[in-house]
Amino acid sequence: MGNITLEQARKVIDAALKKSEELGVKMNIAVVDSGTNLVAFNKMDDAWLGSIDISQKKARTARYFNMNTGEIGKLSQPGGSLYNIEHSNNGLITFPGGVLIKDGNGTILGAIGVSGSTVEDDHAVATSGANAL
Amino acid sequence: MGNITLEQARKVIDAALKKSEELGVKMNIAVVDSGTNLVAFNKMDDAWLGSIDISQKKARTARYFNMNTGEIGKLSQPGGSLYNIEHSNNGLITFPGGVLIKDGNGTILGAIGVSGSTVEDDHAVATSGANAL
Amino acid sequence: MGNITLEQARKVIDAALKKSEELGVKMNIAVVDSGTNLVAFNKMDDAWLGSIDISQKKARTARYFNMNTGEIGKLSQPGGSLYNIEHSNNGLITFPGGVLIKDGNGTILGAIGVSGSTVEDDHAVATSGANAL
Amino acid sequence: MGNITLEQARKVIDAALKKSEELGVKMNIAVVDSGTNLVAFNKMDDAWLGSIDISQKKARTARYFNMNTGEIGKLSQPGGSLYNIEHSNNGLITFPGGVLIKDGNGTILGAIGVSGSTVEDDHAVATSGANAL
Numbered sequence: 001m002g003n004i005t006l007e008q009a010r011k012v013i014d015a016a017l018k019k020s021e022e023l024g025v026k027m028n029i030a031v032v033d034s035g036t037n038l039v040a041f042n043k044m045d046d047a048w049l050g051s052i053d054i055s056q057k058k059a060r061t062a063r064y065f066n067m068n069t070g071e072i073g074k075l076s077q078p079g080g081s082l083y084n085i086e087h088s089n090n091g092l093i094t095f096p097g098g099v100l101i102k103d104g105n106g107t108i109l110g111a112i113g114v115s116g117s118t119v120e121d122d123h124a125v126a127t128s129g130a131n132a133l
Numbered sequence: 134m135g136n137i138t139l140e141q142a143r144k145v146i147d148a149a150l151k152k153s154e155e156l157g158v159k160m161n162i163a164v165v166d167s168g169t170n171l172v173a174f175n176k177m178d179d180a181w182l183g184s185i186d187i188s189q190k191k192a193r194t195a196r197y198f199n200m201n202t203g204e205i206g207k208l209s210q211p212g213g214s215l216y217n218i219e220h221s222n223n224g225l226i227t228f229p230g231g232v233l234i235k236d237g238n239g240t241i242l243g244a245i246g247v248s249g250s251t252v253e254d255d256h257a258v259a260t261s262g263a264n265a266l
Numbered sequence: 267m268g269n270i271t272l273e274q275a276r277k278v279i280d281a282a283l284k285k286s287e288e289l290g291v292k293m294n295i296a297v298v299d300s301g302t303n304l305v306a307f308n309k310m311d312d313a314w315l316g317s318i319d320i321s322q323k324k325a326r327t328a329r330y331f332n333m334n335t336g337e338i339g340k341l342s343q344p345g346g347s348l349y350n351i352e353h354s355n356n357g358l359i360t361f362p363g364g365v366l367i368k369d370g371n372g373t374i375l376g377a378i379g380v381s382g383s384t385v386e387d388d389h390a391v392a393t394s395g396a397n398a399l
Numbered sequence: 400m401g402n403i404t405l406e407q408a409r410k411v412i413d414a415a416l417k418k419s420e421e422l423g424v425k426m427n428i429a430v431v432d433s434g435t436n437l438v439a440f441n442k443m444d445d446a447w448l449g450s451i452d453i454s455q456k457k458a459r460t461a462r463y464f465n466m467n468t469g470e471i472g473k474l475s476q477p478g479g480s481l482y483n484i485e486h487s488n489n490g491l492i493t494f495p496g497g498v499l500i501k502d503g504n505g506t507i508l509g510a511i512g513v514s515g516s517t518v519e520d521d522h523a524v525a526t527s528g529a530n531a532l
Contacts, residue, residue, distance in 0.1 A: 005444050038451050041440040045404050049169060050197025052437050054221045078211045091220040119214045138311050168434020171318050174307040178271050185304050315435060316463025320487045344477045357486040385480045 002103060003033045004110040008133055009040035012101060012112055016129030020044060020116075027116035027125055028055040031101070034110050036060045044116070051115035057091055058098030058113030058126075064089060066108065069098030070123065097122030099130045109133070136166045137234060137243040141266055142173035145234060145245055149262030153177060153249075160249035160258055161188040164234070167243050169193045177249070184248035190224055191231030191246030191259075197222060199241065202231030203256065230255030232263045242266070268369060269299045270376040274399055275306035278367060278378055282395030286310060286382075293382035293391055294321040297367070300376050302326045310382070317381035323357055324364030324379030324392075330355060332374065335364030336389065363388030365396045375399070402432045403500060403509040407532055408439035411500060411511055415528030419443060419515075426515035426524055427454040430500070433509050435459045443515070450514035456490055457497030457512030457525075463488060465507065468497030469522065496521030498529045508532070 004012075009031040020027040026047035031040045036059075043052055061069045073094035075082040086092045096119040101110045114126040137145075142164040153160045159180035164173045169192075176185060194202045206227035208215040219225045229252040234243045247259040270278075275297040286293045292313035297306045302325075309318055327335045339360035341348040352358045362385040367376045380392040403411075408430040419426045425446035430439045435458075442451060460468045472493035474481040485491045495518040500509045513525040 006441055010441070035448070037442070037448050038440060039442045041437060042405055042409070043436070043438045048198050049434075049436050050194070050222050050225070054218070057221055073216060077216065084217070086217040086220040093221060094217060095215055139308055143308070166434070168315075168432070168436060170309070170315050170434065171307060172309045174304060175272055175276070176303070176305045182301070182303050314464050316460070316488050316491070320484070323487055339482060343482065350483070352483040352486040358483075359487060360483060361481055 002107045002109045003035070004031065004039055004101060006039060008109065012129040012132050013040050013042050015132035016112065016114060016125050017042065017044070019125045019128035023117070023121055023125065025117040025121050025125070027114050028052050029125070029129065030055040030059045030113045032059040032063055032110050034063065034108055036063050039110065047116045054093050054115040055097070055113040057093040058115060059111045060089070060113070061092045061094060062098035062100050062111035062113065064092070066100060068096065068100070069094055070096035070119070095119050097126050099123070099126040101130045101133060103133060135236060135240045135242045136168070137164065137172055139172060141242065145262040145265050146173055146175050148265030149245065149247060149258050150175065150177070152258045152261035156250070156254055156257065158250040158254050158258070160247050161185050162258070162262065163188040163192045163246045165192040165196055165243050167196065167241055169196050172243065180249045187226050187248035188246040190226040191248060192244045193222070193246070194225045194227060195231035195233050195244040195246065197225070199233060201229065201233070202227055203229035203252070228252050230259050232256070232259040234263045234266060236266060268373045268375045270297065270305055270367060272305060274375065278395040278398050279306050279308050281398035282378065282380060282391050283308065283310070285391045285394035289383070289387055289391065291383040291387050291391070293380050294318050295391070295395065296321040296325045296379045298325040298329055298376050300329065300374055302329050305376065313382045320359050320381040321379040323359040324381060325377045326355070326379070327358045327360060328364035328366050328377035328379065330358070332366060334362065334366070335360055336362035336385070361385050363392050365389070365392040367396045367399060369399060401502060401506045401508045402434070403430065403438055405438060407508065410531050411528040412439050412441050414531035415511065415513060415524050416441065416443070418524045418527035422516070422520055422523065424516040424520050424524070426513050427451050428524070428528065429454040429458045429512045431458040431462055431509050433462065433507055435462050438509065446515045453492050453514035454512040456492040457514060458510045459488070459512070460491045460493060461497035461499050461510035461512065463491070465499060467495065467499070468493055469495035469518070494518050496525050498522070498525040500529045500532060502532060
């Protein structure tokens with residue numbers, strides 16, 4: 001297990017900001033370490049206020065279960081094996097936009113959560129951020 | 134971004150009360166500013182106690198994502214792209230009754246949330262309130 | 267036990283607003299019914315954001331124990347008989363500014379909580395509000 | 400009332416980081432807007448995990464009452480006029496380290512909260528950050 005540094009987290013956020021600007025979207029971007037603790041956060045001007053919390057919950061959710069948030073959401077539907085898992089951990093967000101951050105060896109360093117647009121955009125921006133390392 | 138004044142918020146609430154009386158319904162009516170902070174609230178006599186909180190959550194939810202609450206509810210259904218988003222922000226309410234408040238130039242000043250009857254009535258009363266400015 | 271009506275609560279708030287203007291202070295004013303449920307709330311322009319919650323907690327605290335909030339604060343000091351009672355009920359506020367609202371016969375109808383200035387001003391405004399009935 | 404931009408918030412955080420390095424301390428640094436919503440956050444490597452939350456609560460507390468957090472702490476001591484005010488607003492932090500951020504005209508834009516060392520260091524770093532604009 002590694003742990004993301006502030007320098008790395010800022011690099012992740014800057015890559016996510018750059019991608020957001022390319023897409024013309026206003027995002028909230030959160031980076032947590034491998035202990036799910038917040039390391040860095042940026043809210044773009046006029047980004048949704050409700051996405052401040054969602055971006056952090058997405059980052060934590062990805063690291064809680066070591067998978068992209070959207071994968072968990074497939075299992076948490078009515079009738080699914082993890083139905084309503086969102087009630088745990090003071091609230092999970094299980095739709096796309098939370099992505100693990102790994103180093104070049106595949107070691108998990110933390111996770112990024114992005115919220116502010118469609119889930120497709122959120123996921124694309126999060127992936128751009130995670131790939132910056 | 135502007136911010137609703139108390140004078141404006143009271144005008145919004147009075148218009149919502151008038152509409153509620155026309156419809157013969159008992160409502161809880163909340164107005165938040167553009168930072169989602171409560172500015173004014175009125176509970177009509179015999180309105181549901183459980184709607185005190187719901188009206189405030191509706192107002193906040195509308196401002197959190199800059200859209201009517203019912204729009205979010207369409208996306209948060211099982212299988213939808215925002216399934217279970219209600220777990221964020223200490224609880225969202227995503228059925229109709231939360232409406233943005235804008236000035237004549239379209240600048241967001243805050244939001245109104247109404248709860249106490251059918252969602253159709255709640256939305257109609259909220260809209261009457263929002264249109265009072 | 268009685269219960270304050272919206273018409274009465276609005277009269278209480280208007281009296282409190284008038285007193286606030288006389289004192290030149292910016293207040294948050296909350297009125298709860300005899301069940302501690304919020305009936306009416308007004309935040310004056312530029313009043314402290316942190317006092318939105320405090321005014322409501324003061325109103326509830328007064329009604330929880332049927333006494334002015336400042337009386338409880340005398341007993342909740344270190345070594346006092348109610349030390350740290352503030353941890354109950356999702357947070358009490360036990361300094362002045364919460365006052366019971368009674369009708370002409372002394373029947374409790376609810377309570378008013380005021381926050382935004384010194385505790386002396388808060389208590390004076392709350393008393394003006396409570397005396398409006 | 401204004402609202403801090405992300406560009407301004409990043410400038411505030413960078414100035415606070417620079418001061419932290421000069422002092423040889425590991426800080427958590429949070430910036431909120433005038434509505435108390437989180438705009439930017441940085442956790443220095445090896446900074447206390449418990450200070451992630453404290454830094455955010457300090458920033459919010461400063462803006463809630465438009466004063467440095469240490470000022471409130473003077474009044475919230477046993478026997479003080481605001482004893483146990485910390486129970487409001489989901490938890491306040493009332494020792495030094497939270498400072499308002501204003502523009503050149505004195506307009507409030509938001510607040511910075513710093514936690515990770517002595518309260519003297521926390522306050523010094525917060526002040527350096529706030530003065531960057």
